[in-house]
Amino acid sequence: MHDNYTDYKFMHKIRTDEEMTWKTLSSEKIFDRPWLTVRKDKVQLPNGHVNNEYYTLHYPDWINVIAETKDGDIILERQYRHALGMVSTEIPAGVIEEGEDPLHAAQRELKEETGYEGGEWTELMTISANPSTMDNLCHCFLAKGVEKDAAQHLDYAEDLEYFLVQKDEVRHMLESGKFIQALMLAPLYKYFYQFC
Secondary structure, eight states, X not given: OOOOOTTSOOSSOOOOHHHHOOEEEEEEEEEEETTEEEEEEEEEOTTSOEEEEEEEEEOOOEEEEEEEEXXXXXXXXXXXXXXXXXXXXXXXXXXXXXXXXXXXXXXXXXXXXXXXXXXXXXXXXXEOSOTTTBOOOEEEEEEEEEEEOSOOOOOTTXXXXXXXXXXXXXXXXXXXXXXOOHHHHHHHHHHHHHTO
């Protein structure tokens, strides 16, 4: 982030990013798995207050893809989301493997989950699910002109189905609340604002 806020009107002197940054006094991993690490930090705020238990969740970075076929349809997916106990309508998404480039991960996940590939790829945005407690990012891509080239090839822990929807119907679904995943709502709104 930058410290240049000269275009904004503040009622008081604003602090620099460095002046607002917390100090980590100690750190301890309390849960460590390949897809999730939980860390307990002891932190000191700029005002001197010490918080003895501040928990941070570490996940690998993620990707998601708005994939538009050569015919102009959008690829959507349905899958059960256990935490909410519901089937969710989403865009293709997945985990970036260690050392993998976000674009490569997005292309790999799209092909694995749907069998579609190719096209022209653009990174739409990079967003955070919750910067207060989670340290990973989600890289959002637009793929235009993708074509079906292979069969779906899911991981052992995946169970999803994909389907094609016309753009106008996806916009209607978006506006009527059919999508619940916030990390997918942001790129979908940007897509319809900027590209449609």
